[in-house]
Amino acid sequence: QSALTQPRSVSGSPGQSVTISCTGTSSDVGSYNFVSWYQQHPGRAPKLMIYDVIRRPSGVPDRFSGSKSGNTASLTISGLQAEDEADYYCCSYAGRYTYVFGTGTKVTVL
């Protein structure tokens, strides 16, 4: 499978909102409501932030939210904070027990 397409980088000032897009195809993002988002700080393991397109695991701040329209999923970070600066990856179920990741987006807090 081909990687899902994400913007290389997004940035915002503290308190602002940023949105990261994740574009796939009708074979992955468009077919399943199984899109997840992961945050990764340098040198650390990824951390689950959103699953099933819109659900937040316990302990994840509610300023993180997810959505999907057609073949494109999105992650929005509202009220941006310094600790949100990290790499973010989307991931979609692609059928037959396989998964595909996005290309990754670096979020910079100005």
Next chain:
Amino acid sequence: EVQLVESGGGLVQPGGSLRLSCAASGFTFSSYNMNWVRQAPGKGLEWVSYISSSSSTIYNADSVKGRFTISRDNARNSLFLQMNSLRVEDTAVYYCAREGIVGATLADYWGQGTLVAVSS
């Protein structure tokens, strides 16, 4: 507390083999499907391999098909990745990841990763 601890990484020559292990604790390992995910230096995440809770279903990414074999030992709460015919492009940090119990979330918990370097 859920813990996943990988081991077995190291430096290996092209064409060589390596076996990664992942020790799981803090949850009922036999109830969860598991995945291996890798990340080449400075690059993004790549799903590598999936195994169901009972080992009845196994799938691999095309990039490792025929070379890597995922397995598990539920009695020992352990996940494995046997890597044969290693290539330079297999150089990466390899993460063990627990799949979400409902639906299809690749990983709700991750290990800290183990580095595999393939070089002559």
